[in-house]
Amino acid sequence: MSVDAHKETLGFQTEVKQLLNLMIHSLYSNKEIFLRELVSNAADAADKLRFEALSDDALYEDDAELKIRVEFDKDKNTVTISDNGIGMTREEVIENIGTIARSGTRKFFEKLTGDQSKDSQLIGQFGVGFYSAFIVADKVTLRTRRAGLTAEHGVQWESAGEGEFTIETIEKPQRGTEIVLHLREGEEEFANGWRLRNIITKYSDHINLPIVMAKEPLPNEDGEIDEADKGDETINKATALWSLSKNDITDDQYKEFYKQIAHDYQDPMLWSHNKVEGNIEYTSLLYIPSKAPFDLWDRDRMHGIKLYVKRVFIMEDSEQLMPRYLRFIRGVVDTNDLPLNVSREILQSSKTIDTIRAASVKKVLSELSKLAKNEPEQYAEFWKEFGQVLKEGPGEDFANKETLAKLFxxxxxxxxxxxxxxxxxxxxxxxxxxxxxxxxxxxxxxxxxxxxxxxxxxxxxxxxxxxxxxxxxxxxxxxxxxxxxxxxxxxxKGDLDLGELEDEEEKKAHEETDKNFEDLVERVKKSLEDKVKDVRITHRLTDSPACLVADNYDMSMNLERMLKAAGQDVAGTKPIMELNPEHPMVVKLKDESDESRFTDWTSILFDQALLAEGGQLEDPATYVKRINEILLKIA
The missing domain is CATH 3.40.50.11260 (Rossmann fold)
Incomplete structure (x- = not known):
């Protein structure tokens, strides 16, 4: 089959089109971040190749020197970012670029108002990534081949970012990914070596592999360029930021590193950089974002903590390094005390990882405790963003339950x-x-x-x-x-017991009232025997005639409703109905001799109590009919 036969035109997912439009307008004032995002993606691709090659070094294909190349062409008005990392298959290109198949996407787009200034604040929650290319480009061409596949399995993806893209099979001798940005009119400033170098130094200086560009030597007096001055040069320091001393890192560098690893364009709320020496040696650089990511409630999407061993990326999987209730934490952990060929299975039973995880969790909770104590207003902002997730903590982290409780x-x-x-x-x-x-x-x-x-x-x-x-x-x-x-x-839940908050006189009066209403309780219980577990007189009510409570060890009525709404098959338990002996309706019911009216009144009291609980009536029509009949009698 010929190469052309593999070419097809596909439509972007609706959400992608919305995201592109929002991003182009929201980030235009900070458009140079496109290079940070694409360089960061290239670095991730190199990290993934390093990891996969630990078990299959043939993936290097005789080219183990990983690097990122940035080029420009003034005549064609293009910028090209290429890497020799893991690359992608055709299916991966469609999945990663044509769609946004991530939990929480719909909820994110439901937040959009159409007001550009308000919506622009949300884009940081989603993450920027590849689509930032369209901030400065009116056409993007991506060529890629996954490591380990042969040259004829190359893939070319191309789009003007306006609703559709083409994808075709091509020959690509080198593994990895090349992205060509065809710059928009007016964006010629980026087809400039000095400008690109400046952006790389500003945003990507501490990417821990070389970012290279062709040298641009000046001609000599005769207008000639010395051949010795030609070639490539490395633009960035290519040193892992976390490996440096804290004294040698500025706040701006910490912030830019966060944006690179989190694909966030907003500054983090705070960070903690620690070098631990002793029986286990490791370095951690952990960040708390200022805004919750859009997929925060996807408990299965575990990302954020990158694990390195001896500066070599192993995996991005915070489940081993951070509990799920802290899944919003971003950062890196680097240790010399694990083998380079470590697997997920080894991590699950590793005492080294257990120690690092426990210490990292304590560090994060310590930083939050300090924030709550010293910066209450900023902590209030944190709580609005992440409080609900933090509340998952006591259920999965018994050791830190007390610390967590103080943070709630x-x-x-x-x-x-x-x-x-x-x-x-x-x-x-x-x-x-x-x-x-x-x-x-x-x-x-x-x-x-x-x-x-x-x-x-x-x-x-x-x-x-x-x-x-x-x-x-x-x-x-x-x-x-x-x-x-x-x-x-x-x-x-349960019978109300205020303990010593009630004096002996009150308790005595309650006991006497209970005796006076024993007959009523039995009649109501018989009338509602299909609906209630028990009926009793209560002293928790002052204004309402009745309420429903759950037994001490039964599921709460609110939880039962939540589970049913989520489609779960819940074996519900009958509630206990409590009557207020001082309410006129209950007093009148006590003296009611007509059984038909008694049945109607007890049913109405039960239904009203159920509605007050937020419950739903099984037979709303009968309830309305009974109410109407009573109203007509009054009228």
């Missing part, structure tokens, strides 16, 4: 807004005399939590309650069951 922030009945600003230490410091527990409620929204009938007695007594409305909170409270020797107690 919540909205409460006393904080006055949905902003999560109250720490557990703040809460404990404000606890009432004789208060033994930390009280909380989980709900699907701040309004639902704040207005829940379960809070009525707590509001009356001035007891602060945590309002937990993040989806992850249901899992958090299953793992974080106490803080500072205080048990965390749901106000919507």
């Amino acid at each position: 922030r919540f909205a409460t009945t006393e904080s006055g807004s949905s902003d999560q600003t109250v720490s557990l230490e703040d809460y404990v410091s404000r606890m009432k005399d004789k208060q033994e527990k930390i009280y909380y409620i989980t709900a699907e929204s701040y309004a639902a939590a704040k207005n829940s009938p379960h809070l009525e007695v707590f509001r009356k007594k001035g007891i602060e309650v945590l309002l937990l409305t993040d989806r992850v909170d249901e899992w958090l409270v299953n793992s974080l069951t106490e803080f500072d020797d205080k048990h965390l107690q749901s106000v919507a």
Whole structure:
């Protein structure tokens, strides 16, 4: 089959077209970053080849000197970036460039408003990468061949970035990738050796392999150029930044290195550079981004920490070096205490990796603790971006549960807004005399939590309650069951016991009331036996006639709803119905002798309590009919 027969024209994924348009307009004021992004991709390709060649050195194809080349052509108005790294197959080109098949993409684009100034702030969350080429180019030609394949398996991809691209099979003798940018009119400044050198020095100086360009020697007095002055020169230092002393690295260099490895164009929030010596020797350079990446909630997308052994890239897989709840951390770890041919299987059982991971986690949590203490406003920004992910921590990192708990922030009945600003230490410091527990409620929204009938007695007594409305909170409270020797107690589970916050007189009055309403409780229980697990008189309500609670060891009603909404088959448990003996409706129900009206009233009370919980009625039509009948009688 001929080469031409393999040529086809394909359409960009809709999201790619949106991203290109957004990126070109958002980043135009900082358009020189296209070179940083393409050079960074080339360095990644070289790192991947190094790693794969550890088990198959034939991939080097008699060319083990890895490097990146940058060229320009003033006459053609082009800039070319090429590498002799791993390269790509035809399928990989389509997957990596034609589509954005990453979890969270749709959510990212749903955030877009159409307002260029607002949307431009979101582009850093997505990452820039290859598409930055279209900031300065009106056509991009990519030629590539994967290491290990023969020359006839080369691939050429070409696009003007306007909705479609062509892809065809070509002959490519050298492995690796070459990207030719056909510069837009007005972008001639980049077809200039001095300009390109300046950008490389500014953004990519510490890429740890050579970035070379052809020398541009000046002619002598006779207008001739000495042959000895021709050839290539290395533009960057080609020294791993993390291997240098902290005293020799400027803040700007730290920031640019972060942008290179994270493909982010915003500065990091903070970083920690450590060289550890002793039984295990390693260097770590860890960053906390200023903004959450768009795919933060994809727990299976583990990237961010690059592992090096003796300056040789091994893999990018933070699962071995950082727990999932810290998956937003970016950086590098370099050690001499692992073999170069280390595999994922070896990493999983490596004591060296376990030690590095434990120390790295403690370092990150220590930096966050310092930030929370010394820069509360900046920590509040961090919490808005990453708080929900951090809450996954107690469930998977028992050793650091106490440290994590101090980092958590919540909205409460006393904080006055949905902003999560109250720490557990703040809460404990404000606890009432004789208060033994930390009280909380989980709900699907701040309004639902704040207005829940379960809070009525707590509001009356001035007891602060945590309002937990993040989806992850249901899992958090299953793992974080106490803080500072205080048990965390749901106000919507179990029988209410305020302990010594109730005096003996109140308890005596409650016991007497319970006796007076025993007959009503039995009648309601019989009437609703298919819907409730139990019925009892409550003293947690002051305004509402009834509420529903879960038994102590049952799943909360909020969690049950969440799981069902996610399509999971949940064996739901019946709730316990509690009646307020002081409410006029309950008092009237106590004296109701007509069984039909009694059944209607109990059903209405149950349905109203269910709605107040955020639940859905099984039979809304019957509920409406009963309400209408009552309204007509009143009218």
